Amino acid sequence: MIEALNLVKKFGDFVAVDGINLKILPGEIYGFLGPNGAGKTTTIRMLTGTLKPTFGKIKILGMDMEDHEIEIKRSIGVVPEEPKLYPYLKGYEFLNFITEIFKENPKEMKKRIEELCDAFDVNFLDRYISEYSHGMKQKLMVMSVLMRKPKVVFLDEPTVGLDAKSAKILKMLLKKMAEEGATIFLTTHVLEIAEKMCDRIGIIDKGKLIAEGTLKDLRRMEGEFKASLEDLFLKLTGQGEEVERIVREL
């Protein structure tokens, strides 16, 4: 379970996240959407303990982030926006490192890695990460999280760089994990993914959570019962008319 209470993050005078409240239950897939610079990544980083909030409280799996940061980090999985990995390590060495640092069972991990290698067509673990393409790094990063089967998973644009097959497998695996009780928190710019996958959607703009609910709730909120998520998103963020104007002028 993920809980955030009145979460605020300021960078000097700039307020990146402005009083966000979240409650995401086990088994739920939550889509966190917003335009570029809206505060999605900053929110994820606070929820995962990699950025200290200026104000507010975070609870993951019932544990307070301030008091149980290490325990929380051990229980969650994070796929960051950019797959930045140690360039001097080989793929399998990175996975070994993750196994050790998260104190996972090596035998179980080995089995799980082999399964994931088959699923994602990964046959490059013996090569240095410095030689990987963006997609290869993304696959490795996703594998390093999925192999641990964490109870809470945060994914920031997880399908960027993945081929169609891998993206499909990832989406199905996330669904399966949610069915088994995991909490999934993901951001994406591909609104079709959010529409198809997410149980609930939160839309953030200029640091504020401007709408939250199921797709049905959002449609009801806007009084557009047949609108796609894309239309709703553009309307809620005030970008719909601008898009039409730009296209007209072009």
Place this chain on the structure above:
Amino acid sequence: MKEVLTILKYGLKGSGIFARRKQGKGIPAFIIPLIFILAFGIPMYLVLRESFSYLLNTTSVAQLEFIVTLWCFFLTIISITTLFPFIIYSLIKNEEIEMLLSFPIAKGSIIVYQTILTLMSESFLTVFFLFGFLAYTDSMGYNRILSIFTSLTYVLLLISLSMLLAVVLGRFMGKHHARKVHMIMYFINILLFVLFSQMNPSVLKNMSFEDALKRLTSIKKFIMNPLNPAYLPILAIKHITVLLIMILLVMILFILVYRLSEDISFEMTYKKRKKEVAFSERSGKALSTFSKDFKIFFRNEHMVFMMFYSIGFPLIYTFFSKDFSFSFPLMIYISSFYAALASAFLSSQEFLVIPLSKSFPVRLERLFLPKLLIPTLLYTLIYVIFSIIYISMTDNLFVLLTVPFTFLLYLFSSYLGIRFYLKKPTTNTKKVISGARIYVLEGLILLVGLFTSIAIYLYVCMRDSLVKFLGESFANLVGLALPTITSLFLIFYISRGMKRISDIFSRLD
């Protein structure tokens, strides 16, 4: 040739060494290497011309020819071993190459372009050869125009040979291996340079006259052989046919490079082999951060080079000077500075992967502990090896007393490396600490080194000289009390500093 000039025209604007020049402003790109060439070349020409004229007056033409050919020989070896790995590495590393490959340009032109960029950053070869050879031909009274033409042809010959080697060997190397070969050759070059510069007639002093004569004759036979390319410019200045052969050779080599380069892919090559991957049997995090940083350390060729250099250079110095009194402080200074750079490099690897590194379930102090301890322990090991060599040559076991002090100096240097890096972190892992900060770092390390390891070394190994210079009581104060007090302060300072490091890192984005 036109396409080489076209890509060069735009390439020079964006290449690393000239990147800072704003469009349309400042000095043209070719001016910087030109200034460098003239600034080093003219004084070198004057000094060498003086020396060659002196040799000509005191010995004979044949002997001068022998010395110049020997000089050419060393320069040829160093030039080729520097250039070809550099070209391979640049071709694989340079992201611009991928864009150039999409243009309708011959691959050979891309190689020539990259070689010119390489030459501009490694222009010492041109400087050494052009001005050195001119000094020789001027002192001999040869035609100056012909001399410049000959030396330029020879430089082209060296370049084309290096390009050929790069094209042939580049086919079998991936990015990782290219980087390794580049670094190994760099290391070999420094050793060769030190060896060549230390080679002097004193080596022959220990031989009998007959042996020395025999040795010299055999060297002369090998060096002044028309099959030795380094002898070609000396012959070419006297015989135009040799010059024509050189020109022909350059042309053939260039054609070969163009032909062979059409088949190379400029990609990182991977052997299609399924390697077994070894999954961890270990659980628990105690060693995980250490083993990761240990691997990273040894996979960076600069780190390995620095380790070998910090012992290799003082050893070579000792070998030729037969004196440890200077090589010990030299070793302490070089190695402690390198320990700082190593810890800064390891810290940079953690900065590169933020936010991943912050998401690990470990305290940040723990993540940084290997960055402090790995360089400290490795350089201490090297110091112990150096001390054992010293003991084997001097039977002075007391030098081992300096080890704990040097260990603390390395610990302090590594700590400083992390702090200096985190103060201004960069993703450029080749220049982890740059600008004025590097001099401040060097100064601090030198100062603390003087107060600890060097002071105790002087007290333990050169006590008589120290007492003679400072007097008994003052020598005790400087040689014993000062290192002890400074070391206690270092322990206190570093133990408090680790928390500060994790605080700084947690604030980084």
